[in-house]
Amino acid sequence: MILSCFMFHFQATLGFFALPTEPSNIVESLITNLIILLGAILLTSGEDGRSRAEQLLHILRQLDPYVSASAEHQRRRGCVAVHEVLVKFRNLCSGGFGASGSYPTLSLKHIDQGGPRGSSSLPSAFVLPNRDSLSLGERIMAYLPRCADTDDEVRKVAIQIIALFFNISLSLPKQKTSANDIDLESSYGALSSLEDIVSIIRRASVDQIEVFHRVVSSVCILLSKDEVNIIS
Incomplete structure (x- = not known):
């Protein structure tokens, strides 16, 4: 009963992502606080990395309905929310948060892609999720179409989301059955290519079709066979 009540209020709260854009100062502040709330929910739910991955x-x-919404402002909000929650999760897995957590200044117009990559510095009591727990095949397909979105900001954030997903996944343990299916050298090369694209689109106007093709090429290398099969 309590869980059902929480889910009802949670879904109702997410409905604020569908608000109109005006009055901009009030609405943007509300959306920003909502995204911070999502980060807080992630940090305070579960006892280890596996439960927080869930x-x-x-x-x-x-957030998927807003990421793929027909209204551009909803897609922008949805993608920004996804990116910020992923940043919290990455920092959590890499030991970037203290016990109570801390939040960087967040703006819908500024997205930080920086951060550590590599092995975790968390205490031994913390259990990292494995790569499979991220449902990469499903999640990448939710954001890949947005890399060809009609809205410039949505395209940029979507590419950052995909790069961030693989940044996280390459630092997590792999199932023994799929470990041999992942060529780490090729994967890090493809991730580097994705991060180069992120850097380029931030500072220059580039051919959208070429960028999308480069993203797809990197994704094809970074996904394992099992993850591709899930998509299929």
Whole structure:
């Protein structure tokens, strides 16, 4: 009963992503606080990385209708929310948060892609999720179409989301059955290519078709066979 009540209010709260753009100062502040709330929910739910990975996927799936909405401002809000929640999750897995957590200044017009990559510095008591828990095949397909979006900001954030997903996944343990299916050298090369694209689109106007093709090429290398099969 309590869980059902929480889910009802949670979904109702996410409905604020559908608000009109005016009055801009009030609405943007509300959306920003809502995104911070999503980060707080992620940080305070579950006891280890695995349970928080489950919560991450739950939050992201609840955001899917806004990521793919017909209204551009809803897609922008949805993509920014996904990116910010992923940043919190990456920092969590890399030991970037203290016990109570801390939040960087967040703006819908500024997205920080920086951050650590590599092995975790968390205490041994913290259990990292494995790569499979991210449902990469499903999640990448939710954001890949947005890399060819009609809205410039949506395209940029979507590419950052995909790069961030693989940045996280390459630092997590892999199932023994799929470990041999991932060529780390090729994967890091493809991730580097994705991060180069992110850097380029921030500072220059580039051919959208070429960028999308480069993103797809990198994704094809970064996904394992099992993850591709899930998409199929």
